[in-house]
Amino acid sequence: MTLFCPSPILPAHCHWQPLERQPLPPVIGDWLADAGSLTRRLRRHGHFSVQPVHQQIATPTATELRLLELPARQRALLREVFLLLDGTPVVFARSVLPLASLHGANRVLGHMAKRSLGLELFRPPRAERRAVWVTHLDAAHLPLPDTTGALWGRQSLFVKRGSPCLVAEFFLPTLWARPDIRRSRPARLPG
Numbered sequence: 264m265t266l267f268c269p270s271p272i273l274p275a276h277c278h279w280q281p282l283e284r285q286p287l288p289p290v291i292g293d294w295l296a297d298a299g300s301l302t303r304r305l306r307r308h309g310h311f312s313v314q315p316v317h318q319q320i321a322t323p324t325a326t327e328l329r330l331l332e333l334p335a336r337q338r339a340l341l342r343e344v345f346l347l348l349d350g351t352p353v354v355f356a357r358s359v360l361p362l363a364s365l366h367g368a369n370r371v372l373g374h375m376a377k378r379s380l381g382l383e384l385f386r387p388p389r390a391e392r393r394a395v396w397v398t399h400l401d402a403a404h405l406p407l408p409d410t411t412g413a414l415w416g417r418q419s420l421f422v423k424r425g426s427p428c429l430v431a432e433f434f435l436p437t438l439w440a441r442p443d444i445r446r447s448r449p450a451r452l453p454g
């Protein structure tokens with residue numbers, strides 16, 4: 264399945280596979296298959312922060328519309344951020360939040376700024392992570408500083424209070440360069 268990701272940072276298209284069909288290296292697979300909050304897991308490794316890069320109401324890609332079951336040309340809130348550990352970007356993330364998903368108690372999802380979207384998604388009533396796809400990009404084609412080699416990405420379809428949103432996370436080489444990250448194991452999920 265090929266996604267087109269018009270984005271200031273992402274390449275012209277990403278090719279995604281369902282998580283269960285993509286063999287992953289041990290440590291990388293452990294992080295991409297982790298069902299818990301990425302924010303909460305990163306926070307176990309140092310000072311965590313979010314650096315917003317780009318946020319606008321615009322038309323998602325054709326595949327993002329399809330994954331969200333939205334009609335063509337439907338607009339959504341597109342949010343692109345870096346997640347930082349100890350001041351260093353370790354994840355680039357792109358989220359697609361349909362405007363219809365941003366009403367009532369979900370309204371806060373559209374006003375996160377430098378707060379992590381994950382803190383709201385995993386706050387009760389906890390969002391369901393309904394589907395996960397993975398991709399593998401050559402970072403050489405991305406305008407990311409000091410980033411070369413393979414870039415693994417994960418895209419999740421979350422449903423919060425019955426409303427869907429997509430969250431794509433691209434794990435930068437700076438994350439895998441940390442020995443504490445390579446030794447890390449997922450937290451035991453409650454229940």
Ligand SMILES: C=C(O[C@@H]1C=C(C(=O)O)C=C[C@H]1O)C(=O)O
Nearest residue numbers: 300301302344356378379380381
């Ligand atoms: C979904 C989560 O939220 C994280 C926070 C994001 C944001 O603030 O835009 C984007 C990607 C996620 O890694 C999480 O923490 O698991």
